[in-house]
Amino acid sequence: MSRDKAVYAARLARLKKAMGESGLEGVIMAPGPNIRYLTGVNSFMLERLFLLLVPAEGDPDLVAPAIEAGPYRECPLAMSIHGWTDSQGPEAAIVGALRSFPGGGRWGVEGRVPFQYLSVYRRHSSADVEDAEPVLQGIRATKDDIEVLLMKKSAKILSKSFKEIPQLVREGMTELELARKLADLIYSNGATSTSDLLVQSGARAANPHSLPSNRRIRRGETIVLDLVCEFEGYHSDITRTLCLGRATQVEKVYALVLEAETQAIAAAREGARVGDVDRAARFQLERSGFGKYFIHRTGHGLGLEVHEAPYIIEGGEERLRQNMFFTIEPGVYIPGRLGVRIEDDVRIVGGRAVEISDPPKEYGWWR
Numbered sequence: 612m613s614r615d616k617a618v619y620a621a622r623l624a625r626l627k628k629a630m631g632e633s634g635l636e637g638v639i640m641a642p643g644p645n646i647r648y649l650t651g652v653n654s655f656m657l658e659r660l661f662l663l664l665v666p667a668e669g670d671p672d673l674v675a676p677a678i679e680a681g682p683y684r685e686c687p688l689a690m691s692i693h694g695w696t697d698s699q700g701p702e703a704a705i706v707g708a709l710r711s712f713p714g715g716g717r718w719g720v721e722g723r724v725p726f727q728y729l730s731v732y733r734r735h736s737s738a739d740v741e742d743a744e745p746v747l748q749g750i751r752a753t754k755d756d757i758e759v760l761l762m763k764k765s766a767k768i769l770s771k772s773f774k775e776i777p778q779l780v781r782e783g784m785t786e787l788e789l790a791r792k793l794a795d796l797i798y799s800n801g802a803t804s805t806s807d808l809l810v811q812s813g814a815r816a817a818n819p820h821s822l823p824s825n826r827r828i829r830r831g832e833t834i835v836l837d838l839v840c841e842f843e844g845y846h847s848d849i850t851r852t853l854c855l856g857r858a859t860q861v862e863k864v865y866a867l868v869l870e871a872e873t874q875a876i877a878a879a880r881e882g883a884r885v886g887d888v889d890r891a892a893r894f895q896l897e898r899s900g901f902g903k904y905f906i907h908r909t910g911h912g913l914g915l916e917v918h919e920a921p922y923i924i925e926g927g928e929e930r931l932r933q934n935m936f937f938t939i940e941p942g943v944y945i946p947g948r949l950g951v952r953i954e955d956d957v958r959i960v961g962g963r964a965v966e967i968s969d970p971p972k973e974y975g976w977w978r
Contacts, residue, residue: 615651618757619687622649623665625750630667636716637666638743639732641724644915645747647844650686654679660701660728663690664708672708674701705735712738719743748920752912754934759958761845762913762936766956766967768801769840769847773970775800777977782830782855786810786823793838802840807917809837809850816852816950819907819942830856833949839917846917848938849968850954853977864901864943864951865974871895871941872953872972875909875923879939879957879964885927892941893925901943910938913956935959936967 626649630638640646640663642654649671654661659676670689673680677694684692691711693704715737720729722744733740754762772793779792790810797805810823813832828834837850852868854861871892878891889909896902910923913936921929921937940954953972957964970976 616687627667629746629750633746635719638719639664640721643723645721650688652682652686660731662728672711674704674708705731709735719746751914752920752935753932761843763967765840765842765845765847769849770969772797772800783827785825785827786812790823797840803843804841807839811835814947817944817946831858833861833951835950835952844915846913847956848917850952852951862974867899868941868943868951868953872939875939876964881931881959881962883931885921885923885929888923889925904943904945910940912937931959933959
């Protein structure tokens with residue numbers, strides 16, 4: 612068995628073990644990160660029905676449009692392929708696949724499976740369906756050796772890009788102009804893809820997920836740059852906050868957010884609860900009177916999705932494990948005035964959190 616086949620066989624074995632522990636007869640998936648995790652193939656999810664049925668025993672069955680099934684005939688995962696054409700429709704293909712699973716039982720469904728797909732499946736199956744996300748997110752939360760290498764490469768590309776940002780930022784340019792330059796920069800450093808680039812300046816920076824606008828960048832205001840890089844499917848996600856010129860309040864808030872990030876990274880150890888990591892960041896801001904302006908979780912997992920398990924959330928009970936990758940990103944957002952966020956990517960290795968992103972973050976590094 613080739614190395615690639617061994618990797619994907621191990622991933623399938625992990626999924627089957629988790630299904631068995633959850634009492635599931637199988638799991639149903641649509642195009643996206645979970646199918647890519649098991650097959651190495653990345654497909655669009657369009658209106659044509661496309662489902663991978665993975666039983667707890669035996670090989671998977673793929674129901675897919677004929678025009679999209681080709682790469683799966685050559686992928687490392689052994690499966691039966693039931694193709695269908697536009698003139699045929701998917702009904703016969705679904706019926707053919709379900710002959711392998713006559714018993715019904717409990718099947719888990721990936722959260723991204725559209726209702727229009729699931730309704731066709733349910734017309735021909737007596738299985739009870741339930742949420743498969745705990746199983747799927749659980750097996751992907753810890754990375755294998757190949758994933759570790761790809762995660763580190765993605766973070767290296769994005770870190771290098773951040774170090775080159777100061778030469779791009781100019782007073783008077785719009786957020787959209789800067790966002791376009793940032794995308795070009797990340798691609799030039801080796802990214803496979805980049806998306807979800809956030810550039811927010813001035814009072815807009817208090818709205819942490821607002822998209823870039825035509826607002827012009829001004830001196831003395833915060834500029835929040837939240838950038839994502841994808842390398843061969845694996846994501847890095849880094850945020851830095853800049854300020855052109857001097858601004859005493861910005862510098863004060865920045866120092867508090869940086870200390871919150873430092874304390875959260877120190878608290879992120881193997882076996883630690885995610886809620887304790889969140890508490891470490893939140894405590895730093897609460898004791899300085901800024902806790903009410905920290906309006907989101909402290910972090911999220913990274914991998915084939917930019918947001919996946921584990922979620923570093925207040926009160927969370929999940930425990931951190933070896934080779935989990937996630938962000939630490941506390942922030943302060945004062946409505947109508949400013950926003951500051953500092954975000955790095957970390958890996959649990961050797962019992963502690965090690966930063967895999969390394970752009971400078973001391974105040975004024977951009978000058």
